[in-house]
Amino acid sequence: MTLGYLINQYPGISHTFIRREIEAMERRGVSVSRFAIRSSAHGLIAAEDIGEASRTKRIVGASPAALAGAIAASAASRPLGAAAAFADALRLGLGSDAGFFRHLIYFAEAMALADWLRHEKIGHVHAHFGTNSATVAMLAARINAASFSMTAHGPEEFDRAPKIALAEKIRRAAFVAAVSSFGRSQLRRLVETQHWDKIVIVPCGVDAAFHAGEPKPIAASNRFLAVARLSEQKGIPTLIEACALLKRDGRRFALTIIGDGELRGAIEAQIATEGLGPEVTLAGWKTPDEVRRAIEDAGVFVLPSYAEGLPVSIMEAMALGRPVISTYVAGIPELVIPGENGWLVPASDAEALAGAMTEALEAPLGRLADMGRTGRTRALARHDADAAAAVLADAFDRFTEGRRS
DSSP states (O other): OEEEEEEEEOSOGGGHHHHHHHHHHHHTTOEEEEEEEEOOTTOOOSHHHHHHHHTEEESBTBOHHHHHHHHHHHHHHOHHHHHHHHHHHHHHHHTOSSOHHHHHHHHHHHHHHHHHHHHTTOOEEEEESSSHHHHHHHHHHHHHTOEEEEEEOOSHHHHTTTTTTHHHHHHHSSOEEESSHHHHHHHHTTSOGGGGGGEEEOOOOBOGGGTSSOOOOOOOTTEEEEEOOSSGGGTHHHHHHHHHHHHHTTOOOEEEEEBOOTTHHHHHHHHHHTTOTTTEEEEEOOOHHHHHHHHHHOSEEEOOOSSOSOOHHHHHHHHTTOOEEEESOTTGGGTOOBTTTEEEEOTTOHHHHHHHHHHHHHSOHHHHHHHHHHHHHHHHHHOBHHHHHHHHHHHHHHHSTTOOO
């Protein structure tokens, strides 16, 4: 069988969990054709992602002649489906914050994708994220009289649900994967109860490298690590505020932040203003192997998110036996159990975050090790990539009615 996978930007530094899912599906004997709307905006540094890029067919970046030919082929071979998809695009554009013109682009992208799917005899396409990639997948399925499904991650889909026609996508999808119980609840809120059964939980999986062998013992409690995009969702400015409170209290610690993003300049300025240059390091993006080593070098992982789906970085830290400090946001409480494998604090509360970090600093290493072991057991039981692929494969079997190839 062959499935099509569509992602907006793929492969990408922050989308390694999608690559792991595809690889796990392939280990189950499923052939997966990769499609992306465009290349990642951040560039690629991991050898695995560079190899994945060579296996991915991108719409933006294909030659104009190839795109024109694909669009013309869809118009000629599927005129009724193309007309219906065009009408859908017009209607969706009128109610969207992306606008009418952007939806004409989505329609053109869907026409090209539909032609590629027909050439590879793929009857079902699965989109990751319920935003523009799901729109293009839905329109392509309309053109080909085929089916589509999607994985909704949050928080962007939930924040913009009416503007991205998320409810319509749920209704028209063969099924929808949510990455957490919280995510499923948010999707159920949008649609009638008759659609609830096709919203299934498919957790993201942790790479095998993160649970092979025993992790390194925790060597020091005062080494904190965060792995996150430097965006408003991740709450990193609140983490810097908490670090300033720790320093004023005379605490000795080090924090490394792996990741990059649009808030980097503001965070650099905040670090300088608070005099935290000796304590806080912005390390930029790193390869998966470098992230693993950084987690094992740390004593405690911290992610003070304001909005989330279900952070893979927390799963990875737990799989490597590190206690986690995070927030009572979205699916995070499904991962972190206060007092058992970490601490949870209210989002945006720098004082509470500093308090949790202080508790970690004062905890005996044996206590941190116990919390880390509890978290590791939890992560490996709930977030094995092959087990997650089995759940997803079952959803394809139950809901796609033989349309995959």
